[in-house]
Amino acid sequence: MQGPMNLTRFIYETQKAFPTATGDFSAILNQIALAAKIVSLEVNRAGIMEDVLGYQGEVNASGDAQKKLDVIADNVFFNALEHIEKFCIMGSEENEQPVKLPAQYKKGRYAILFDPLDGSSNIDFNVSIGTIFSVYRRVTPEGGDGTLQDLLQPGYKQVAAGYVLYGSSTMMTFTTGQGVNMFTLDPQIGEFILTHPDIRIPDTTRYYSINEGNSANWDEKLATYVDSLKTEDNIHGKVLSGRYIGSMVADVHRTLLGGGFFAYPSDRVNTSGKLRLMYEANPMAMIIEQAGGRAIYGEGDILGIIPRDLHQKVPVYLGSKRDIDALQKAVFGK
Numbered sequence: 343m344q345g346p347m348n349l350t351r352f353i354y355e356t357q358k359a360f361p362t363a364t365g366d367f368s369a370i371l372n373q374i375a376l377a378a379k380i381v382s383l384e385v386n387r388a389g390i391m392e393d394v395l396g397y398q399g400e401v402n403a404s405g406d407a408q409k410k411l412d413v414i415a416d417n418v419f420f421n422a423l424e425h426i427e428k429f430c431i432m433g434s435e436e437n438e439q440p441v442k443l444p445a446q447y448k449k450g451r452y453a454i455l456f457d458p459l460d461g462s463s464n465i466d467f468n469v470s471i472g473t474i475f476s477v478y479r480r481v482t483p484e485g486g487d488g489t490l491q492d493l494l495q496p497g498y499k500q501v502a503a504g505y506v507l508y509g510s511s512t513m514m515t516f517t518t519g520q521g522v523n524m525f526t527l528d529p530q531i532g533e534f535i536l537t538h539p540d541i542r543i544p545d546t547t548r549y550y551s552i553n554e555g556n557s558a559n560w561d562e563k564l565a566t567y568v569d570s571l572k573t574e575d576n577i578h579g580k581v582l583s584g585r586y587i588g589s590m591v592a593d594v595h596r597t598l599l600g601g602g603f604f605a606y607p608s609d610r611v612n613t614s615g616k617l618r619l620m621y622e623a624n625p626m627a628m629i630i631e632q633a634g635g636r637a638i639y640g641e642g643d644i645l646g647i648i649p650r651d652l653h654q655k656v657p658v659y660l661g662s663k664r665d666i667d668a669l670q671k672a673v674f675g676k
């Protein structure tokens with residue numbers, strides 16, 4: 343009998359297929375999985391902790407609790423990754439500046455960016471949230487500390503990207519440039535098990551995903567396109583259902599498995615949208631493209647953007663190739 347394909351075995355077998363592999367990625371992915379398990383536990387306990395400590399109902403309780411979890415998750419990821427000597431510099435959505443690694447550790451060949459708890463305003467409502475990560479090969483000379491230059495690379499240079507979804511189950515999805523694989527945490531044994539190998543984003547869908555609360559500020563062409571999804575006059579030839587969680591990891595996860603598109607466009611108020619290029623858009627774009635989909639900012643691909651700032655925002659439209667092709671043609675004339 344073949345045992346379950348747990349994450350460690352998957353990494354080991356994938357590594358065997360590349361005789362020149364150094365094992366760096368194995369260490370990185372295993373430590374990300376460890377951090378994800380710890381954050382998953384914290385997220386699951388968040389509601390109880392609030393009740394037990396009697397914070398509920400206090401004016402700032404929700405805001406504080408949410409901030410606390412953001413900081414906890416940030417520390418958990420940092421602590422899991424700082425000592426493995428695979429990185430030369432880190433970037434966290436929680437920190438304005440690049441994060442240097444402690445002096446006592448050797449500096450490695452990679453740079454990592456992570457958003458430790460994306461969608462955290464949803465915590466109060468027990469809605470799914472997630473962690474997003476993105477890995478680059480360093481471009482500064484090996485040996486010493488990395489710099490901003492190692493982090494500020496275009497998305498097509500990512501060597502790995504992934505997310506962890508803390509939902510009704512905890513799932514870890516990642517790509518190292520050879521397709522996308524998804525693992526589900528078995529809470530009984532504390533292991534991530536491969537449940538969705540080599541995911542391909544479907545061509546057909548029942549859904550579209552965008553915050554229609556902002557539609558009064560949208561470009562007219564986008565409004566017209568989204569309206570067409572509520573009639574049969576669209577590429578799917580049927581009325582679609584709107585699904586919008588407001589937690590990018592959860593919305594992209596559904597899009598990856600269920601097709602269609604997820605968008606956070608620019609509008610008259612948010613002229614570059616809301617999502618961060620380095621922490622949210624690039625890693626999700628790599629995953630979606632590796633699964634056969636497309637991810638654009640408008641006229642061009644997200645992965646081609648030359649970044650200028652660690653926290654810069656970018657409009658995002660990603661999903662099934664057919665849907666993004668149609669949206670790009672209708673809204674951006676390309």
Ligand code: AFP
Nearest residue numbers: 460461462463464553588589590591
């Ligand atoms: P928070 O971390 O503040 O909850 O923001 C989450 C997020 O960056 C992303 O995960 C969502 O897709 C997006 O914002 C939702 O934004 P809107 O609430 O404006 O729709």
